[in-house]
Amino acid sequence: MTERRLTCKACDGRWPPQDHRIADLGLTVAYLFEDQFFPGWTVLVLKRHARELYELTREERSHVIEEVNTVAQVLAEEFHPVKVNYGLLGNQLPHIHWHVIPRLADDPAPLESVWGHPHQPKPLGERVRTELIAKLQASLRG
Numbered sequence: 001m002t003e004r005r006l007t008c009k010a011c012d013g014r015w016p017p018q019d020h021r022i023a024d025l026g027l028t029v030a031y032l033f034e035d036q037f038f039p040g041w042t043v044l045v046l047k048r049h050a051r052e053l054y055e056l057t058r059e060e061r062s063h064v065i066e067e068v069n070t071v072a073q074v075l076a077e078e079f080h081p082v083k084v085n086y087g088l089l090g091n092q093l094p095h096i097h098w099h100v101i102p103r104l105a106d107d108p109a110p111l112e113s114v115w116g117h118p119h120q121p122k123p124l125g126e127r128v129r130t131e132l133i134a135k136l137q138a139s140l141r142g
Contacts, residue, residue: 010095011049020129022136025067027060028098030140032133035121038101038114040079042071042136046096053088053096068098074139075102082107085114 009015022030025044033041044067050056056064072084081102088098101114109117124132 008049008093008095010045010093010097015093016043016045019126020133022133023140025070025140027063028067030067030071030136032124032129032136033099034123036124037119037122038107039104040075040081040102041114042075042100044068044071044098044100050096051090051094056096064096064098068100070140071100074136075100077139078102078135079104082110087113087115 016031017034020031020034022032022042024047027048028044028046031043031045033043035041044064046064053061068086072086075081076084079102081104083103085101085103086098087101088096090096099114103110108119123129
């Protein structure tokens with residue numbers, strides 16, 4: 001019996017949705033996360049396949065964290081969070097991707113992780129999503 005190999009949905013374009021794309025940052029591409037229950041939640045997806053940080057060179061790791069930092073700064077300017085959360089998990093999608101999540105003053109679960117707070121996903125309508133992405137793109141350019 002031959003081993004069945006699954007493709008990486010980040011590598012083959014099945015995730016994240018392309019209409020959520022904010023910007024190509026160099027080594028990663030930033031996307032607005034589909035679930036905006038926590039407003040501003042953004043994901044940076046590594047453009048090449050790697051599952052673990054140690055699979056990146058020292059220079060790549062440094063460059064990626066600078067890209068994460070750039071997005072965090074833009075989100076801070078736009079959303080004025082109390083705190084920004086960062087997540088690099090990969091249990092469900094074994095491909096390096098950083099979650100950058102502004103935690104706001106009216107956060108419904110300020111002491112919990114975003115994954116620990118049960119909620120109905122909150123997708124944005126196309127117009128609102130497009131406007132927010134345009135604002136974030138402008139901030140990244142500026």
